[in-house]
Amino acid sequence: MPAAIVRRIVLCLVIASPALILRITGIELAPPLELLAFGAAIVSAAFLLAWAAEAAQKDISGALAIALLALIAVLPEYAVDLYYAFRSGSDPEYLHFAAANMTGSNRLLLGFGWPLVVVIALLVARRIAKRTKSPVQTSLRLESGSRMDIGFLVILGVIAFAIPLLGSIPVWFGIALILIFIAYLWRAGSAAGDENEEFVGAAALIVEMPTRARRITVVAMFLVSAAIILTSAEPFAEALVASGSALGIDSYFLVQWLAPLASEAPEFIIAAMFALRGMGGAAIGTLIASKVNQWSLLVGSLPVAHLFGGGDVMLPLDGRQIEEFTLTATQTILGVAIILALRFHWVPALGLAALFGLQFFITDTTGRYVLSAIQAGLAIVFLIIHRRDIVPTLRAPFRRPEQAIAVVEEESETSERVRA
Numbered sequence: 001m002p003a004a005i006v007r008r009i010v011l012c013l014v015i016a017s018p019a020l021i022l023r024i025t026g027i028e029l030a031p032p033l034e035l036l037a038f039g040a041a042i043v044s045a046a047f048l049l050a051w052a053a054e055a056a057q058k059d060i061s062g063a064l065a066i067a068l069l070a071l072i073a074v075l076p077e078y079a080v081d082l083y084y085a086f087r088s089g090s091d092p093e094y095l096h097f098a099a100a101n102m103t104g105s106n107r108l109l110l111g112f113g114w115p116l117v118v119v120i121a122l123l124v125a126r127r128i129a130k131r132t133k134s135p136v137q138t139s140l141r142l143e144s145g146s147r148m149d150i151g152f153l154v155i156l157g158v159i160a161f162a163i164p165l166l167g168s169i170p171v172w173f174g175i176a177l178i179l180i181f182i183a184y185l186w187r188a189g190s191a192a193g194d195e196n197e198e199f200v201g202a203a204a205l206i207v208e209m210p211t212r213a214r215r216i217t218v219v220a221m222f223l224v225s226a227a228i229i230l231t232s233a234e235p236f237a238e239a240l241v242a243s244g245s246a247l248g249i250d251s252y253f254l255v256q257w258l259a260p261l262a263s264e265a266p267e268f269i270i271a272a273m274f275a276l277r278g279m280g281g282a283a284i285g286t287l288i289a290s291k292v293n294q295w296s297l298l299v300g301s302l303p304v305a306h307l308f309g310g311g312d313v314m315l316p317l318d319g320r321q322i323e324e325f326t327l328t329a330t331q332t333i334l335g336v337a338i339i340l341a342l343r344f345h346w347v348p349a350l351g352l353a354a355l356f357g358l359q360f361f362i363t364d365t366t367g368r369y370v371l372s373a374i375q376a377g378l379a380i381v382f383l384i385i386h387r388r389d390i391v392p393t394l395r396a397p398f399r400r401p402e403q404a405i406a407v408v409e410e411e412s413e414t415s416e417r418v419r420a
Contacts, residue, residue: 005205008051009221012044016228023231031242035258038236043262045228046076050270052221054203055214075226077105078298079233080259085302089309097241097255098302098315099169103324104256105264106294110335111356113264113287117271118349121280128278142342143281149288151396152184154336156295160329164322169303170314177300184292187397201273252320284344291332323368327359330375337382340389348382 019041021027022034029037081101088094118140125137159177163169206214240259244251267290274283303315317325334355338348355375362371383390 016041035239048225055206085305086309089311105260115353120275157332174300174303181296340386
């Protein structure tokens with residue numbers, strides 16, 4: 001194993017060791033200190049997961065690899081959110097936090113992650129254009145295979161509006177979302193993909209290893225990171241709530257934003273590294289796949305976890321969570337409306353980031369619903385502008401594999417002619 005990857009793995013394990021010692025010995029510290037210890041452990045485990053998942057694409061090619069990478073990358077978030085949902089089945093006080101982590105992570109991914117990748121990719125393209133004296137790009141071109149993911153995200157984004165209307169997430173609704181996720185994985189497995197995958201950072205070091213050693217390393221990293229996450233998820237979730245009370249900070253705010261920052265950090269870094277290498281389309285593709293995972297498997301699992309925790313057949317939502325789901329759903333529809341044409345211009349990207357930042361200053365219920373209405377109105381505008389792409393996008397998830405491959409090849413040829 002290369003010394004460089006050994007050093008990175010050891011560093012992650014050292015960072016996670018205080019949390020493991022606390023769990024093994026049963027020592028209790030002040031909530032903020034436990035929050036730091038277990039939060040650092042989850043971040044380190046998330047890096048191990050992200051490196052292993054990316055390297056695993058060497059042995060799993062195509063769109064399925066991107067879908068699995070996106071799924072594995074958000075496992076830390078799943079662990080925390082499902083813990084709150086499970087506890088809410090026996091303790092009503094946890095109902096308040098059941099979906100907080102999901103809505104925060106979902107909006108963070110689109111409001112910060114997508115614009116970040118676009119800005120980095122276009123800055124890199126501008127630098128290359130100056131060096132080669134070629135035309136400067138003003139938009140990021142998404143890969144043709146992304147249309148299937150966008151199609152699923154459109155469907156899930158529309159379905160998501162049923163949650164605030166119902167005022168709860170019934171188990172039957174959750175099972176339906178999980179079935180959509182299974183269909184998404186099946187379609188991703190049969191879709192065309194890029195066989196010449198490029199790797200960056202730690203994943204590139206792992207990929208260079210001999211096949212047997214690489215696979216053993218990837219499996220070991222999966223197992224170790226999973227053990228760290230499972231060990232740290234419960235105390236981290238409890239420390240978030242307790243730290244809010246101890247520090248005089250809204251516990252809901254910490255659950256909604258601090259936990260996603262910890263779990264999404266590795267994914268953002270990897271996406272940024274792809275964008276820095278001129279692979280902005282692949283970076284956006286991974287973040288889109290993560291959105292599909294969150295709206296299908298994660299949301300669908302919440303009422304199931306609530307039921308297994310001793311709760312009813314539906315996960316009830318309070319007024320604040322209904323408001324958060326409405327804001328998150330309208331942001332999702334706006335995001336997919338912007339990228340329907342498989343192009344992401346820098347102006348809409350900055351607009352998404354501005355709307356995301358604005359929500360931290362608009363904290364009252366009326367203001368949040370007004371912001372949701374603004375996002376929905378802008379989505380309608382972009383849907384009108386990209387109206388020719390609506391039907392092809394909605395059809396993409398339902399195309400037979402051979403049709404999907406033909407469409408991808410046709411769109412790739414069209415893209416090449418446009419560039420020429």
